[in-house]
Structure formats: C-alpha cells, structure tokens
Amino acid sequence: MAASRRAAAGALKQNPHQLRDSGERNLESAIGRALRAVRQQQGMTVVELSGRTGISIGMLSKIENGITSPSLTTLQTLSHALSVPITTFFKSYEERREVQHLKAGQHVEVERRGTRAHYQYHLLGHIGANNSGVVVEPYLIVLTGGDDDVFPTFQHDGIELLYMLEGKVEYRHGDQTFLLEPGDSLIFDADERHGPGELISLPVRYLSIICYPQA
Incomplete structure (x- = not known):
C-alpha cells in the first residue's frame, strides 16, 4: 500500500509548492x-x-x-x-487570476438532475473562462434520505472527486460499490455510470468536485 502511494505521488507532473x-x-x-x-x-x-x-x-x-x-x-x-x-x-x-471566497452559509443551492427533496446540491464557487483550460465545479451534497428514495445514476465528462464529511453511504461506480465513511475519498472517471446507492447512516454529507476541459 505504501509503495503504491509512493508510486502515485511519483507520477504527479506538477509540484504544487513550486513558485514561478x-x-x-x-x-x-x-x-x-x-x-x-x-x-x-x-x-x-x-x-x-x-x-x-x-x-x-x-x-x-x-x-x-x-x-x-x-x-x-x-x-x-x-x-x-x-x-x-x-x-x-x-x-x-x-489578465487577472480570479479568486472567489464564500463565507459559511453563502453557497448557492442549484438545480441539477437528481435534485429533489432529499438530495440537495450546494455550489461552493465558480470561476468562468480561465487560462488553465479546466472547469472546476465544487459542490456540497446533502442526502437526508426518504423511505422510497432511489437515486439517479449519473454519467458525464471529466474526473470527479468525492470526500465524505458525515454519514455513511454505498457509492456505485460501474459494477463496483464502495463504502464511504467520514474522511474517505473516491476519485473516478465520471464517464462511467455512478451515483449513491444505499444510505447506511444519515444524514450523508460529502464534497463533490468535478473537473472537465473548458469548451
């Protein structure tokens, strides 16, 4: 496990602490x-x-x-x-390099496919056209559950990172299922079918960060 972590770190192309x-x-x-x-x-x-x-x-x-x-x-x-x-x-x-700061409670609840009474998306910030050529959509997702909730399956361009904050959920990606608990993360190719499955402990709160090429 430690060797695989070192190999993954060695594969990174960019030093985030390096200054221009x-x-x-x-x-x-x-x-x-x-x-x-x-x-x-x-x-x-x-x-x-x-x-x-x-x-x-x-x-x-x-x-x-x-x-x-x-x-x-x-x-x-x-x-x-x-x-x-x-x-x-x-x-x-x-050109200015954009930055956006949102104080607690200032996030915007947005409508996306899957938004419903027990499944809310809160957009945590947005930067439009930029030099990086990458669009990043950061969301706080809250699942409060319902007796008959069946959550939709998603499939879209880009890479998605989930980071669990609260609760426990089984999350599907393709034909695999992952148990996510606070502190767990899951990063995946979002072009594969994915989405939450069984809600084991409520409420479920996690960060979803989606990155995809700028059009």
Whole structure:
C-alpha cells in the first residue's frame, strides 16, 4: 500500500509548492508565451514564421523565450503574419487570476438532475473562462434520505472527486460499490455510470468536485 502511494505521488507532473520564476510574469515572457501559443495553434514552425516575416530564427527564439523585448514594429509584423490582433500578445500579462471566497452559509443551492427533496446540491464557487483550460465545479451534497428514495445514476465528462464529511453511504461506480465513511475519498472517471446507492447512516454529507476541459 505504501509503495503504491509512493508510486502515485511519483507520477504527479506538477509540484504544487513550486513558485514561478519572477521573470515568468514580466512583459517579455508574457509576449513570448503568447507568440509561441498562437504559432503552435496554427501548426506553424519557427522556420515557417521566420520565412513569412523576415525575422531571423534566432530572434524569434529569443522573443518566444522572453530573452528580448520586441519592438512594436516587430509585433505588428508578427500579428499580420499570424492574422491576430497585436493585443493578443499582451493578454496573458494583463489578465487577472480570479479568486472567489464564500463565507459559511453563502453557497448557492442549484438545480441539477437528481435534485429533489432529499438530495440537495450546494455550489461552493465558480470561476468562468480561465487560462488553465479546466472547469472546476465544487459542490456540497446533502442526502437526508426518504423511505422510497432511489437515486439517479449519473454519467458525464471529466474526473470527479468525492470526500465524505458525515454519514455513511454505498457509492456505485460501474459494477463496483464502495463504502464511504467520514474522511474517505473516491476519485473516478465520471464517464462511467455512478451515483449513491444505499444510505447506511444519515444524514450523508460529502464534497463533490468535478473537473472537465473548458469548451
């Protein structure tokens, strides 16, 4: 078990405690990242862009890596060659990184398929379009139970994480069933059929965090 946990940790690609280099947030680096992103989105190589613009491969490499500050004339040439507004190169520098803070009791009860008298969704926050390319929907789900409750089966895009806060429930994923108690977590591919089964101890409260690609 310990070995599998170490293997899983070793497979993670990102260090959550690593800070960006201060240089990565300066204007030159922002322009360089934007230029590279637009060029790659259009399936163009540095060599091809150099041929279109007359800017040397070496200079393009320096711009994309944030080593040099391009003139407005150079940026205008690049914008014409790539058919994008010149402001495209400044967007990531000017964009705000969103944050949302909800105090206790301020969450919004929302209607989703499965919302009913004994099954409530409380949306804990929402950030719209963002640079990460990922949408995250965090919910607090409360099941208070009823004599004849049969909960729906869900199936949707993305990855879902459940974290149990209170109660005890059998949760279905595909042909498997998992007993969830306070402190337990379950993470799964949400494209498989899933949903709560037997409510063993009420009330049941758990966090559901759904992540999927931004459209």
